[in-house]
Amino acid sequence: MAAKDDPIVIKKYANRRLYNTGTSTYVTLEDLADMVKKGEEFTVQDAKTGDDITHPVLTQIIFELENKDGQNMLPIPFLRQLIAFYGDQMQMIVPSFLEQSMIAFSKEQERFREQLKGAFGKTPIDVMKMATPMKALEEQTRRNMEMFQNAMRMFTPFPAASTGAAAPAETPKKEAAEKGGDDLQELKAQIAAMQRKLDTMS
Numbered sequence: 001m002a003a004k005d006d007p008i009v010i011k012k013y014a015n016r017r018l019y020n021t022g023t024s025t026y027v028t029l030e031d032l033a034d035m036v037k038k039g040e041e042f043t044v045q046d047a048k049t050g051d052d053i054t055h056p057v058l059t060q061i062i063f064e065l066e067n068k069d070g071q072n073m074l075p076i077p078f079l080r081q082l083i084a085f086y087g088d089q090m091q092m093i094v095p096s097f098l099e100q101s102m103i104a105f106s107k108e109q110e111r112f113r114e115q116l117k118g119a120f121g122k123t124p125i126d127v128m129k130m131a132t133p134m135k136a137l138e139e140q141t142r143r144n145m146e147m148f149q150n151a152m153r154m155f156t157p158f159p160a161a162s163t164g165a166a167a168p169a170e171t172p173k174k175e176a177a178e179k180g181g182d183d184l185q186e187l188k189a190q191i192a193a194m195q196r197k198l199d200t201m202s
Contacts, residue, residue, distance in 0.1 A: 007041040012053060019047070033061050077186075 008022040010032065020027045022042075035042055036058075044057040065071050085094050 007043045008035075010042050010044045010057075011047040012044055012057065013047045018044070029057075029061050029064055032057070033065065036061075 008020060010027065011019045011021060013019065018027050018029070018032070019025075020031075020042075032042070032044075042054075043052060044054045045051065046053050062074075066074060082094075085091050
């Protein structure tokens with residue numbers, strides 16, 4: 001018998017049915033999504049081989065959620081960039097970067113929710129202080145981008161060889177500056193979109 005604090009074991013059978021050994025009931029992917037939202041730990045095992053298949057099942061849950069109307073969270077540019085990293089030299093650090101970014105975002109989200117709860121009945125000045133979490137989130141995003149760019153420089157210390165004629169010495173610097181400007185504009189656009197969503201929620 002599993003210990004109380006051990007993750008619940010979900011067994012997946014050949015007919016794709018999922019069995020929750022903790023409740024002795026069959027469950028669906030939607031049930032597993034609810035368990036994740038509630039913070040319930042579980043692992044998914046192949047009922048025949050005993051192999052851990054938690055990762056593909058969680059990926060399938062995300063696929064199902066992304067296909068529901070109005071629930072898309074992964075923008076197309078992000079998906080394209082993520083796909084491009086598969087097989088790339090950066091692939092080894094992407095999981096850690098995404099994990100740390102989500103942890104930081106979750107902390108800021110929880111702090112923002114607490115301030116929302118305490119905002120009612122406060123003075124307008126107190127309500128204005130609610131903008132602080134957004135600034136903190138913007139700062140965290142900026143730090144994450146810097147960390148990611150620094151990591152990329154570690155793996156790509158030299159510019160790729162060009163097949164054309166040699167360009168002037170100033171060209172790489174100019175291109176880097178333009179690229180940095182594009183990244184900053186894209187980041188600002190993403191933060192502005194997030195701010196609009198938060199304004200709608202409030």
